[in-house]
Amino acid sequence: MKTYSIIKFKKIGFSILSLLFVLGCQNDDSKLQEVKYSKDPNVFLDGFSSGLIYAAFSSTDIFAFQVDSKVAYNNSKASMRFDVPNVNDPAGAYAGGAFFTGVGRDLTSYNALTFWAKSSQAATIGVVGFGIDLGANKYPASLKDLKLSTVWRKYIIPIPDASKLKVEKGMFYISAGADTNGNGYSFWVDEVKFENIGTIAYPQPAINNGTYTTSTTFNGVSLNVSGLTSTFNLLDGTNQVVIISPNYFNFSSSDTSIATVNEQGVVTAIGTGSAIITASLGGVPAKGAITIQSMGNFIPAPTPTKIAGNVLSIFSNAYTNVPVNFYNGYWQPYQTTLSADFNVNGDAVLNYTNFNFVGIQFSQPTVNAAALTHFHMDVFLPGTLALGANFKIKLVDFGANAVEGGGDDSNHTLTYTSPKLVGNSWVSFDIPFTSFTGLTNRAHLGQLILEGAKMPNFYTDNIYFYKN
Amino acid sequence: MNNLTLIKSSKYFALFMLIIASSCNIDSSQKLEKHNWQVAWSDDFNGATGTLPDATKWAYDIGTGDNGWGNKELEYYTNRPENISMDGNGNLVITAIKESFQGSSYTSARIKTKGLLEQKYGRFEARIKTPYGQGLWPAFWMLGGDSDTATWPLCGEIDIMELRGQKPNIIQSALHGPGYYGANPITGTNILANSRYDTGFHLFAVEWDENKIDFFVDDYLFKRIDKTEVESKGKWVYDHPFYLLLNVAVGGNFLGDPTSQTSFPQKMTIDYVKVYQQVN
Numbered sequence: 161m162k163t164y165s166i167i168k169f170k171k172i173g174f175s176i177l178s179l180l181f182v183l184g185c186q187n188d189d190s191k192l193q194e195v196k197y198s199k200d201p202n203v204f205l206d207g208f209s210s211g212l213i214y215a216a217f218s219s220t221d222i223f224a225f226q227v228d229s230k231v232a233y234n235n236s237k238a239s240m241r242f243d244v245p246n247v248n249d250p251a252g253a254y255a256g257g258a259f260f261t262g263v264g265r266d267l268t269s270y271n272a273l274t275f276w277a278k279s280s281q282a283a284t285i286g287v288v289g290f291g292i293d294l295g296a297n298k299y300p301a302s303l304k305d306l307k308l309s310t311v312w313r314k315y316i317i318p319i320p321d322a323s324k325l326k327v328e329k330g331m332f333y334i335s336a337g338a339d340t341n342g343n344g345y346s347f348w349v350d351e352v353k354f355e356n357i358g359t360i361a362y363p364q365p366a367i368n369n370g371t372y373t374t375s376t377t378f379n380g381v382s383l384n385v386s387g388l389t390s391t392f393n394l395l396d397g398t399n400q401v402v403i404i405s406p407n408y409f410n411f412s413s414s415d416t417s418i419a420t421v422n423e424q425g426v427v428t429a430i431g432t433g434s435a436i437i438t439a440s441l442g443g444v445p446a447k448g449a450i451t452i453q454s455m456g457n458f459i460p461a462p463t464p465t466k467i468a469g470n471v472l473s474i475f476s477n478a479y480t481n482v483p484v485n486f487y488n489g490y491w492q493p494y495q496t497t498l499s500a501d502f503n504v505n506g507d508a509v510l511n512y513t514n515f516n517f518v519g520i521q522f523s524q525p526t527v528n529a530a531a532l533t534h535f536h537m538d539v540f541l542p543g544t545l546a547l548g549a550n551f552k553i554k555l556v557d558f559g560a561n562a563v564e565g566g567g568d569d570s571n572h573t574l575t576y577t578s579p580k581l582v583g584n585s586w587v588s589f590d591i592p593f594t595s596f597t598g599l600t601n602r603a604h605l606g607q608l609i610l611e612g613a614k615m616p617n618f619y620t621d622n623i624y625f626y627k628n
Numbered sequence: 629m630n631n632l633t634l635i636k637s638s639k640y641f642a643l644f645m646l647i648i649a650s651s652c653n654i655d656s657s658q659k660l661e662k663h664n665w666q667v668a669w670s671d672d673f674n675g676a677t678g679t680l681p682d683a684t685k686w687a688y689d690i691g692t693g694d695n696g697w698g699n700k701e702l703e704y705y706t707n708r709p710e711n712i713s714m715d716g717n718g719n720l721v722i723t724a725i726k727e728s729f730q731g732s733s734y735t736s737a738r739i740k741t742k743g744l745l746e747q748k749y750g751r752f753e754a755r756i757k758t759p760y761g762q763g764l765w766p767a768f769w770m771l772g773g774d775s776d777t778a779t780w781p782l783c784g785e786i787d788i789m790e791l792r793g794q795k796p797n798i799i800q801s802a803l804h805g806p807g808y809y810g811a812n813p814i815t816g817t818n819i820l821a822n823s824r825y826d827t828g829f830h831l832f833a834v835e836w837d838e839n840k841i842d843f844f845v846d847d848y849l850f851k852r853i854d855k856t857e858v859e860s861k862g863k864w865v866y867d868h869p870f871y872l873l874l875n876v877a878v879g880g881n882f883l884g885d886p887t888s889q890t891s892f893p894q895k896m897t898i899d900y901v902k903v904y905q906q907v908n
Contacts, residue, residue, distance in 0.1 A: 358822035359797060359823065361760070361826065393760070397761075397794050
């Protein structure tokens, strides 16, 4: 009879650790021969291969997992059983955890993790994979939304690049939540092992989900390359997409004086200009790329100085913003304006491109500026200001009925040109409500509509109403 | 290209007949009769990148034939380098392309040695890497030289290798002749246990004499069809010269059409074709 040791850990910095079970053969320490970098491919056949440790993920029902000797694949002695809780089960929202070894294994001669699984009802398992060791977690690879059926079926997780798995502890991990009706169910996993399957073909890695996009940014801003996958053709014709860690890739920047990229796929802009971020995996070029357009050093808008008690803010990091429906209504068919908002060192900035007009709406609820005196916004126009450029600010009040229309709305548009407008500099607008002469009410403000000519792109920040 | 090293045997061994397919490795337990093969004709496809194969060795079937070459195939065969050319690395590549062309939705190529190399009996082999995917149908095969007058299946057909792209680890061989043709040929199958025909080169061959036709993958005999078996079903027509064909068909009765999941373009890569005669 196998004994299980339940070891309770205090928080040791891993937020996903809750409870540990030491599984497999319990050896005397004197008999333990820790073979470094064993090539043992087996994870669970009739029981756990030796030295395997299980840790349930936090916010899971820690008793959701057990070894089941009544249900097993192909008459093997036992299988791994998971009981997914109902959606509101106080014990936890998910079933799942990680199985890992204390000493890493050499998995370089295998090309896939395989297992058999079935479920008490047709079910979708949120994530299943390998490479989580509750330590460095360097090389996770997983399948997302794996569909199980009520009959045993074999599943294959191709290894993106086995040459990286020289000392791997993360053997298997899985997480599953209730079905779309909120009901729990049970599923079983058996014959979990690493294999070398000769019929896996055509590895195709991808970054950025295989798409080619441009990101406008500033020096010092970092972004993570995401959408990292590798897709493999299996013998049954499936093109299996595996979601993988950045550590499998070699990233490169076409110009490291403009943007650098590190081994984890973190891109940092450091100079003005353009650089293309690409990657390869195991010598195969990845589909997809990100073009970084760095605008150089970002000058933030002047920090607002009004006291918060005198401000109702639509968009600013200095204040708590009121509820805003949207910062870009994408009004068709005439609007060309797109949004490319960015964040520089924690300062969020709205960025409108292809600008003709755009609507910002804050109507649920509307804003009561009756006690306030002014409207403020900061605007930055990149580049030299074009001749004839103009910028219009329109405030709309929805009237006593607090909805758009109904005969009680009012609005006013103010137009600005050079010399108020200046290129390559923050321009601050502090406009008294008295200037908005057509705005007969301001107790139910609902929209700010911006319009412009010959100014295709601008940033804006610190949009608020205040009492002077 | 490297010459094939045939199984060397210094004595005359008894023959083994194996019906069930197994792995692609040379099975040292097969004891096959010795032959003294000498190369009578070959093409190593050593031409420059993008050039058509040797016109003194290969002719083309163009178009869609009779209702998709009798099989409801979807491709239009051309003699354009996009569909057939050498790669500069010693291979001939036949490429099936998904494109609108002369009323068809796919193009590809089919070449033959009709009127150029026709031989009765001997060993005929090609080293090939196949395409894959639902609806891709590569083939290396032979037709009787009298195919213009002795209407198929009277002329006889020897299929050395055919593959359904959606099952890239299985190849089929077949004989079509009077009494056993169309949906009822005499067939053999070779299944790779842990590999695929599209991820590497394999050697496909027939050895044909007056009494039998043997089918090989990587020098492993996976099917023998002897004259007695053929005559139990119909007529043995394999006593006149045959010519070789190589093609990639798209869709049709043998395997079904491509789906939106089928990746195009698809290639069949041929390292070489060699024809041997027995020299006594």
